[in-house]
Amino acid sequence: MGLLDRFKAQRELHAQVKTCGADPFGVKMDKILSATEAQIEGRPTILCGSNNYLGFTFDADCIEAAKQTLDECGTGTTGSRIANGSYHDHKALEQDLADFYGMKHCMVFTTGYQANLGAISTLAGPNDFLIIDADSHASIYDACKLGSATVIRFKHNDPADLDRRLARLADEPGNKIVVVEGIYSMLGDHAPLKEFVAVTKKHGAYILVDEAHSMGVMGKTGQGVVEHDGVLDQVDFITGTFSKSMGAIGGFLVSNIEDFDILRVACRPYMFTASLPPATVASVRKSLAKLRANPGLMRKLWENVDTLYDGARAAGFTVGQQKGPVVAIHINDPALAARAWRALLLNGVYVNLALPPATPSGTALLRCSVSAAHSTEQLQRVVATLASVGRELGILANPAHAVAAE
Secondary structure (H helix, E strand, C coil), rough: CCCCHHHHHHHHHHHHCCCCCCCCCCCCCCEEEECCCEECCCCEEEEEECCCCHHHHHHHHHHHHHHHHHHHCCCCCCEEEECCCCHHHHHHHHHHHHHHHHCCCEEEEEEHHHHHHHHHHHHCCCEEEEEEEECHHHHHHHHHCCCEEEEEEEECHHHHHHHHHHHCCCCCCCCEEEECEEECCCCCCCCHHHHHHHHHCCCCCCCEEEECCCCCCCCCCCHHHHHHHHCCCHCCCCECCCCCCCCCEEEEEEEEECCCHHHHCHHHHHCCCCCCCHHHHHHHHHHHHHHHHHHHHHHHHHHHHHHHHHHHHHHCECCCCCCCCCEEEEEEEEHHHHHHHHHHHHHHEEEEEECCCCCCHCCEEEECCCCCCCCCCHHHHHHHHHHHHHHHHHCCCCCHHCCCCC
């Protein structure tokens, strides 16, 4: 047996998808023109799959902060946080984030993936239990593999099922840590955090909320679903990323738990990874400050969500049940979804193609993401292009090609 033979199924699926005329997982941006436009295959293209929720990637103040710090501190730290990789702004960003969430403690990681990988695998020990939502992000599943705790899945967004599973653990020694997401990255649905927190506290468990796709998106000040649902002061840990609303890269963990700083010398993904480049830290500090000073950015984002979500639904597409910056268009046939993705790209609209087994319920998705930087005209063009492609390929004419959103 060859070393890579175990990937036969993935190879066959990838080959099937590429019959649409391009590789949806290898698109090259020839030139980035703005937060919402790029040149792809020689064509100006609207970016509607970037997760750039507040448009900060091209914000002039964020760019200037990064440029100035690049001149002052160089291109990188070349070391981990516990070696030579903690600069002044790393600590300042941690304080900024702690203040933003009203928490005592914060750790900044090099990616959001590592924030989940490090926090979850370190917090749960060999005699503990991780109880995770079945539709959790890959970083959460990988954290479970890295750690030594017993892992239990509960039905997606189902507080009653979480209650049942925690009840079964009532007589088991060890800590119980529940892990959920604020907004789920594929379908764009929100966790019922108020109910989850109530169930978790009822059973004396801890709860960690990943706000990667909801920071800067939900809540009065952009703290996420924890703020929107009024449970910020009741959750034990929050993780998040800088690669969505903050327009950069990196991740974080905030908490009020006592003796938090021991995690800095216990968390391997934190200890053995080079720290964020100072220029990136500076841009994130600036974007966070701008979010706090101008929550109106979120109002513009949600106006744009209405334009895309309502437009796609009115055109006849099956979309998720909850509005949010992730607008998932359900298509029953993966090959047809790939053809639709390609047709959109040829017509100057870039979205993400998401396929089984990575997608919940095994459905194929055209995954769109909305930005506050999109103009109404851009999103109206996206909707019109979606509708045109949907009619051309028979998606809108044939209900069998659509699936009901769960």
